[in-house]
Amino acid sequence: MPRSSRTGKLIFDPEIEKTARRLRKETKQLKGEASTSSESETGLALDIPTFSNSEEEVMAQNPERTIKEMTSLDLNQQPLCIEYPTLDVDFELKSGLIHLLPTFRGLAGEDPHKHLKEFHVVCSGMRPQGVTEEQVKLRAFPFSLGEKAKDWLYSLPSGSIISWNELKKQFLENYFPASRTTTIRKEISGIRQFFGENFHEYWGRFKYLVESCPHHQIPDHLLIQYFYEGLSETNRSLVDAASGGALYDKTPTEARKLITIMAANNQQFGNRSDNPPRKVNEVSISVDERLDKLTSLVERLIVGNTQQVKACGICTSSGHATNACPTLHEECTMHANAVGGFSRPPQRDMIIFPIHTTPSGEITQS
Numbered sequence: 001m002p003r004s005s006r007t008g009k010l011i012f013d014p015e016i017e018k019t020a021r022r023l024r025k026e027t028k029q030l031k032g033e034a035s036t037s038s039e040s041e042t043g044l045a046l047d048i049p050t051f052s053n054s055e056e057e058v059m060a061q062n063p064e065r066t067i068k069e070m071t072s073l074d075l076n077q078q079p080l081c082i083e084y085p086t087l088d089v090d091f092e093l094k095s096g097l098i099h100l101l102p103t104f105r106g107l108a109g110e111d112p113h114k115h116l117k118e119f120h121v122v123c124s125g126m127r128p129q130g131v132t133e134e135q136v137k138l139r140a141f142p143f144s145l146g147e148k149a150k151d152w153l154y155s156l157p158s159g160s161i162i163s164w165n166e167l168k169k170q171f172l173e174n175y176f177p178a179s180r181t182t183t184i185r186k187e188i189s190g191i192r193q194f195f196g197e198n199f200h201e202y203w204g205r206f207k208y209l210v211e212s213c214p215h216h217q218i219p220d221h222l223l224i225q226y227f228y229e230g231l232s233e234t235n236r237s238l239v240d241a242a243s244g245g246a247l248y249d250k251t252p253t254e255a256r257k258l259i260t261i262m263a264a265n266n267q268q269f270g271n272r273s274d275n276p277p278r279k280v281n282e283v284s285i286s287v288d289e290r291l292d293k294l295t296s297l298v299e300r301l302i303v304g305n306t307q308q309v310k311a312c313g314i315c316t317s318s319g320h321a322t323n324a325c326p327t328l329h330e331e332c333t334m335h336a337n338a339v340g341g342f343s344r345p346p347q348r349d350m351i352i353f354p355i356h357t358t359p360s361g362e363i364t365q366s
Contacts, residue, residue: 081156082138082167089130091139097126098143104175106149111212112175116168119144134164141167149175176213184213188223192230199235200267203227203259220252227259238262 102118104110123137141164145153152174161167188209193202206227210216218226228247231239239247242262247255312325320326 079158080142081153081158081160082142083159083162084139085135085162087131087135091128091131091135093140093143094126097122097140100126101140101144103146104144104149105147106145106152106175107147110175112172113212113214115144116171138164138167181213181215184209185216185218188213188216188218189226190230191226193232193235198266198270199238200263202231202235203263206230220256224252224255224259228255 100122102115102122104112104115119137119141123140124133127133127136142150142153156170161170188206191206191209197205210218210223224247228236228239239259239262243250243255243258247258250258312320315325315327317325
């Protein structure tokens, strides 16, 4: 069959290119609509949740709680921050142990290290059998706190402490921060002997300052150097003489031993120049002078309290009394001058008759 019979009669199109572009555009639009409809059907299918049998069982066992149930109190919550371990033996804190415990209130100036030392002394001396010392301390420590310190303990998260070391660490970090450590380190490095302070008193104050901060991290040779530099010139010369020339020639252990011996010797025998004796008459004079000064002071106070300022009754001034008022004196002077200006009447001559008394007591004139 010829080719013309298979294709049929062809229609002439004068704008064949324009028609081809239109057909291609319609074909693209049909393809886009088909892809969009397929994607929407797929999205709807994905949005529909599907649950397995196991998930449905879990949701049925744990239903969603209401808002009121969520805001209600949890009675099963542990109120205290300490979680006590389970013991194999029965243990109960005795009232005698609780009364012997020291009290730390968390106030300014209290030493937490000293409190831990006193707490250790009490707990180590009353430890029952079958119970470790840490377990006793963990249960007894809340009874040794009061006021602000107890409020701090109750503010810790529930169950956050499970051992004594953790509790001690939290306690020291709160009441002995790094700033306090820095302050004590500065006090140790800049310590000085006071005027009139004995050698053993200065040594005791230095040791107490060092012991108040066990984690000062200052080497022994620097501690000896700080103590030596803070001595007075007289005591420094005595230390050098006792060390055989200079204290720096000694090791830190030898220097500490020498200072300890000198402090003990100074405490036992003292120094005559520290407290010079006074004579009996000097003491008596000093007491008399103090009594005289005290008596004079009391008299001045009494006079000052009893003396009252009265106002003048004429001019109402408080600078003078009524009888000493200048206005009164001026009026008297003017009155006297006025009286002196008047003329007096003439006086008559007076005749004097002699008067005699008789022996019988009668009066006669002659």
